[in-house]
Structure formats: C-alpha cells, structure tokens
Amino acid sequence: MDKIQFLKEEIEMALNVFPALDKAKKEELMAQTGKLTEENLLELLTVLYRMRRDFIEAEYETIKANDEYIKSLNTKHE
Amino acid sequence: MNTHQTPEDKNINPEPRAPKLPESLAMDPKIQTERDDIKGQVLYSSKPEEIGTEQTPAEAYKTATNNHLAAIANKDPNWIQKALITRKIANEREQIVIDDLANRQGKQNRRADLLTGKQQEDWLRLQVDLESDKAILANKKANTRSAKLNGTLRKIFSGLGTVIISPIAGGVNAWQNIREERKNRHHNLN
Incomplete structure (x- = not known):
C-alpha cells in the first residue's frame, strides 16, 4: 500500500475518536489531505494521537483526584 | 514484583501515574532515534515484557503509539508490515487503558457507596x-x-x-x- 494512502486512512480513523467533530468538517479535512505531503500527513496524525493521549491522561487525573477526595472525607470524619 | 499481590489488590490502591507527554513528538530526539534505528526486532514485538512490565497502561499505550508513528515514518521497504503490527499493538493497548479506566472508576464508585451519613452527604x-x-x-x-x-x-x-x-x-x-x-x-x- 502507498504510504500516503495509509496515512490518510490512519487520520480518518483517528478523527473518528472525536465523535463531536462535525461530519462535514471531517470530510472537508479528509478531502484536503489529498494535497498534503507525507511529512505533513504524519505531523497531522501525530497531533491527533497526542490529543487522544491527553484525553486518557485527563481521565487518570480525574480518578486520582476523586480518590484523594474520598480519602480526605474518611480522614475528616474519623 | 510482589507475587502476593492480587489483581484486586493492585486496583484497590491505584496511584495512576499520568505519563508526561513530549512537547513535540516530531522533534523528540528519542523518537527520532527510534525512527532512524528502527529495525523491526524489539520495537514491534507484541510481547508485553518488551514494551515494559513496569509501565502503566497509559504509558504502554503511549509507547505503542510512538512505535506506530515511528514505524510509519520509517523508510524501510517493509514499513507496511511494521506499521500494521504496531497499529494492532496500539489498538490493543488502548483497549487495555479503556478497561483499566473503567475498572478504576468502578472501584471508586464502590468506595463512594460505602460512605455513610455525613460523609455521604459531603461526597x-x-x-x-x-x-x-x-x-x-x-x-x-x-x-x-x-x-x-x-x-x-x-x-x-x-x-x-x-x-x-x-x-x-x-x-x-x-x-x-x-x-x-x-x-x-x-x-x-x-
């Protein structure tokens, strides 16, 4: 498979992680990827992966904060 | 590793360590080295040990996605095979993260359910x-x-x-x- 085609497929999949992203915008973005170089496509994919990882990181932070809060409640009322 | 620790124990006292993300993955020297040195032996193994048993699920996912991006960026003629393998690993790692998060959230909710009286009101x-x-x-x-x-x-x-x-x-x-x-x-x- 051509690497540019592979990258476009990867980007399309990565965009699907963001369900609230307007479908028309997704299509517009995908249509324009046709004009991009391999390097640019890779850069775009990298940013999308980083966003996904940020979401995951924030989920862990939220759980940790909640855990600490529950612990503080237990301590407070002991 | 503590062999007496059950999976349940591990989840009761979770101290999730959120991975620090590189400011610019594209410019990260480590990633660049991976891109340059990539040979397809260790980086693309599906064995968890080689990804790192000490890593949290989030860190393992981050490693897997970095490897995947490096595989795509590689100029090796066999890049596609490596990219497909690393994509599979990244997807598996992501699923592990999702399951881990759901598990931690479930345990947290059960702990909250044990709160009573004033504690529960505060919560x-x-x-x-x-x-x-x-x-x-x-x-x-x-x-x-x-x-x-x-x-x-x-x-x-x-x-x-x-x-x-x-x-x-x-x-x-x-x-x-x-x-x-x-x-x-x-x-x-x-």
Whole structure:
C-alpha cells in the first residue's frame, strides 16, 4: 500500500475518536489531505494521537483526584 | 514484583501515574532515534515484557503509539508490515487503558457507596463542585489541544490557500462524549 494512502486512512480513523467533530468538517479535512505531503500527513496524525493521549491522561487525573477526595472525607470524619 | 499481590489488590490502591507527554513528538530526539534505528526486532514485538512490565497502561499505550508513528515514518521497504503490527499493538493497548479506566472508576464508585451519613452527604454535595472543576479543566485541556491542532493545520495548509476554521471545534463536546462513553462502560460492567 502507498504510504500516503495509509496515512490518510490512519487520520480518518483517528478523527473518528472525536465523535463531536462535525461530519462535514471531517470530510472537508479528509478531502484536503489529498494535497498534503507525507511529512505533513504524519505531523497531522501525530497531533491527533497526542490529543487522544491527553484525553486518557485527563481521565487518570480525574480518578486520582476523586480518590484523594474520598480519602480526605474518611480522614475528616474519623 | 510482589507475587502476593492480587489483581484486586493492585486496583484497590491505584496511584495512576499520568505519563508526561513530549512537547513535540516530531522533534523528540528519542523518537527520532527510534525512527532512524528502527529495525523491526524489539520495537514491534507484541510481547508485553518488551514494551515494559513496569509501565502503566497509559504509558504502554503511549509507547505503542510512538512505535506506530515511528514505524510509519520509517523508510524501510517493509514499513507496511511494521506499521500494521504496531497499529494492532496500539489498538490493543488502548483497549487495555479503556478497561483499566473503567475498572478504576468502578472501584471508586464502590468506595463512594460505602460512605455513610455525613460523609455521604459531603461526597454528594461536593461532587457537584468537583464535576464543575473537572469540566473547567477538561474544557481548558481540550481548548489547548484544539488550538494546537488548529495551529498545525494552519501551518500544513498555509501553502495551499485554504483556510480550515476550527476543525475540532467540537473538542469540548468530544471530551464530554468520551466521558459519557466511559460512564456507560462502567454501568455495563456493574
């Protein structure tokens, strides 16, 4: 498979992680990827992966904060 | 490794270590080295030990995605095989992260259910504030990322005479949808 085609497929999949992203915008973005170089496509994919990882990181932070809060409640009322 | 520790024990006292993300993955010297040195032996193994048994699920996912990006960037004629393998590993690692998060959230909710009387009142009342704080933090993070993505897009497309306006304007909503997805998973698990 051509690497540019592979990258476009990867980007399309990565965009699907963001369900609230307007479908028309997704299509517009995908249509324009046709004009991009391999390097640019890779850069775009990298940013999308980083966003996904940020979401995951924030989920862990939220759980940790909640855990600490529950612990503080237990301590407070002991 | 503590051989007496059960999976249950591990989850009772979770201290999730959120991975620090490189400011610029593309410019990260380590990643660049991986791209240059990639030979397809160790980096693409599906054995968890080689990814790192000491890694948290989030860190393992990060490693897997870095390896995947490096595999795609590689100039090796066999890049496609490596890219497909690393994609599979990244997908598996992501699923592990999702399951881990759902598990931790489930345990947290069960701990909260054990609160009684005044503790429970405090918990329920302050959850409202906490949700508000989290929403603010989530919005801030999503907006920051949106800005960065838009910046990248502007840079990429600048030579093409095309303007893409806020392609990820739904970032905040996306965040909320992901949270909802997690919540649904949690309910299904329970």
